[in-house]
Amino acid sequence: MAEAVPGPESQDKSLKSRSSGSRSSQETDRTPDKNKSDGSETVSQETATPPSDVVELCRETFQKTAEYLQGELDGTIEDYKLLESMNKITMNKYAEMKQIALSVSGALNELNNKYNQLQPYLEQIDQIEESVAALEQVAYNLDQYSKKLENKFKALERR
Secondary structure, eight states: OOOOOOOHHHHHHHHHHHHHSOHHHHOEEEEEOTTOSSOOEEEEEOOOOOOHHHHHHHHHHHHHHHHHHHHHHHHHHHHHHHHHHHHHHHHHHHHHHHHHHHHHHHHHHHHHHHHHHHHHHHHHHHHHHHHHHHHHHHHHHHHHHHHHHHHHHHHHHHO
16 A cells, blocks of 8 residues: 655644744644635645744845945946947957058058059169160270270280
């Protein structure tokens, strides 16, 4: 046969009887209500007023717990406000960096376009430089040749 397992009502009764020592003053009575036709029971409870020091301690405990939880919530709120502030600052910095990058990109494109426009002139300058170098070499050779001629002419005059 199955044993009867004590339900929550009997656990409440045993806890109450242990704490007060008096079982009859805090026990829950279940009395059938004869006026109801469906056979349901009504529960009536007689509760004893707890001592005032217990009530005060409970109030103090709840108050301190509420203060603690409020402090935790305030700290969390401050953390979120700080994160929000940091996110806004970071967002502004990235927006500034984006503007700088866009302006650098625009300036680079402009410089590339100018370089492409100047490229034919730069090639002409390179050609002129090569021509000048060749002309310098010819002038140097001509100077050397004229010195040799001058020396030969002076040698012929002395004889």
